[in-house]
Amino acid sequence: MPRQRTTKAIAQRIELDYLKKSHPFRSAMFWSVVLAPILAALWLAAVWSSQGDRVFQSGPVSEKHALFADDCLQCHVPWEGTPDTKCLRCHTVEIHQPVERFTPSCVGCHFEHKDRSLLSKTSDRHCAQCHKDLKTTGGASEFDDSIVSFDSGHPQFDVIAENRSDPGSLALNHAAHMKPGLEGKDGKVTLRCESCHVADSSGGYMLPVSYEKHCKDCHPLELGMILPGEVVPHEEIQVVDGFVRGRLARLVAEKPELLQQAAGDGDGNSRRRRRRRGQSEPETAVTTDAWLKQQISGVEAILWKKGCGTCHDLVGKPELPLISPTKVPDRWFGHAFFAHKSHRALTCTACHTEAGTSKKSSDVLLAPIQTCLTCHSKTGGAQSACSQCHTYHRRPDVIRLEGTMGINPLRVGKWDEFDQSAPAEAPVTGP
């Protein structure tokens, strides 16, 4: 049974001045309250001395600007934030469109301190803030005015939407070339797309088809019976003409009997006809010039028609025509770029579905937007950001610092010295 005490009895046991005396609990609380902010300040000072201004940053500086991450003032102006002039000290860019109603600040799109990724990777929202309801200062826009993203509002590619033909003047039947077992230089061949279409060094675009590399083996420009084994170079038509003349001249020089044969109309059938009619053989040979004129005319007539004319458009005088420019487009997208390399897992015909069956060179074999959207959409899973195919600035960024600074001035940001020699300029207006 615990003993009972009255409140009075309990109170009498208390030291009335206990609050004036120190107590470990109160002392510990006092010192922890005093020391905690001091320790926090010391920690901050220590980290600041080791990390520099990075300690205050809300996130890592992007990869390309990491060199300047130790010094906020490289990009920031106190109480002003990050004005465009800071960016333009190094970068020279053009504004997007001369007729644009709104020009965002650099940091409006290129947002720093988010992560290490590239600043050029901007979200569709940046583009859509104008393009979802496009207005210009110069009347109607040449672009669709309600584009939100690639899978929302993006129009069909112009060349398909307008049902354009391939402007190229080269005659090519894809279907004929894709047949298996074609006659090749060394026997039967079955061509594949990459037999003729080869990507450039970046892997982005296909290089132009080259006669020498891709056509010659199967389509040699031979001169035929008169000059067996001689192959005409795939050059300008004047060069070909000179080549033919030179070869024939050498031939007649080596074989003058050809002149005699020509006088007798060296053609065997003609001689047989004369004999049947009782006519005698001509007495004298034709001159070299006459022979050459006759042979060049004959050979070139066949060459132009059966050789060059098989693929090229020939215009002008029939005896020495001009070859029309081929006008084969090297790019189909006027406002976008494309990377074949990124799509290398696919077969060519997965996107260029008609490449195996097209018979006319005027056929446009470009994939329509629906093909792209199969993957490049929210449901498709592949990236579909505007910046995947489009660039905002009208020409590539040029670093104004190129070749102007040493390592240390660059690292410690001796921008003022640089500025004196090349003052910052306002954005250049595009053409």
Add this chain to the structure above:
Amino acid sequence: MLFWPGALPARRKTLLLNEKHKPWATGAILFTFFSSVGYGIYAGSALNGPTGGTLPGLIYGGLAYLMMFYCALLGVRRRLPAWSLGRMSGWLRGHIWIGLLTLPMVLFHGGFSVQGTLSTALIWLYGIVMVSGVLGLALQQALPRMMTHQIEMETIYEQIPHIIDQLRSEAEKLVEKACGPLDPEKRAKAEEAESNRFKSAEALRDFYERRIDGFITSERLPPEADLSIPARSHALFGHLRKLVPPEVQETVTKLEDICDERRQLELQIKLHHLLHGWLFLHTPLSLALLLLGATHALVSLVY
């Protein structure tokens, strides 16, 4: 019954979270709701996503800091009890609910993302302060009732050493009255004079010297000591009663009561540490948070 369903009205008044918190809780819920709606609109339209550097982000951050600052003023208010600055209980309610409201403000400020050394340190400090605060709130809700029930001889925490001294003195007097002086020299003289009287209570003196004295005066009671465990203590005193003459029985009972009070004081020490120990994290780290937060705000505003 928002806070303690089923609790009796009389008991509810003694709780830290009682019905007086209803207006605060309602206000906090409404504030959270509207600020969440605002955040949703802002986050959905922010081109670069929600960040602390945008105007809405700065507003959320500023509100969070002001709320934290208000919460810290509770400590100042406590040190100025005579000032007419409103009732302490009102300040405490504000401290609790405004403190909780800092959570959505902080999350909205950073857009649910934290990067950077200082920001990360701030969020850790904030997390510790919040968790310790909520833990403290839960402890403050439950432990005081437990103390009322289990510690009938509860006293002012800081007076416990003083009370222990008094208990020892009281016990010593009781034993000396029954067994003669505890000092060996004085005892020898007293035994010469009244040898028969003190001989009969020798077992009590021995028990006191071997067990009770050390038990009462030890700074922290060893949990495995016999007298630390009520059942074992009761058994020991029961055995002692069999060894001492009837005239000393009351003394034994009083000594047992003293040991019981000592156990209660030990329990009070433990519960007090539990009840207030979280403050060693909460309070100092709150100040560190305010200091680093002010630095963070200043640097962010300048740049």
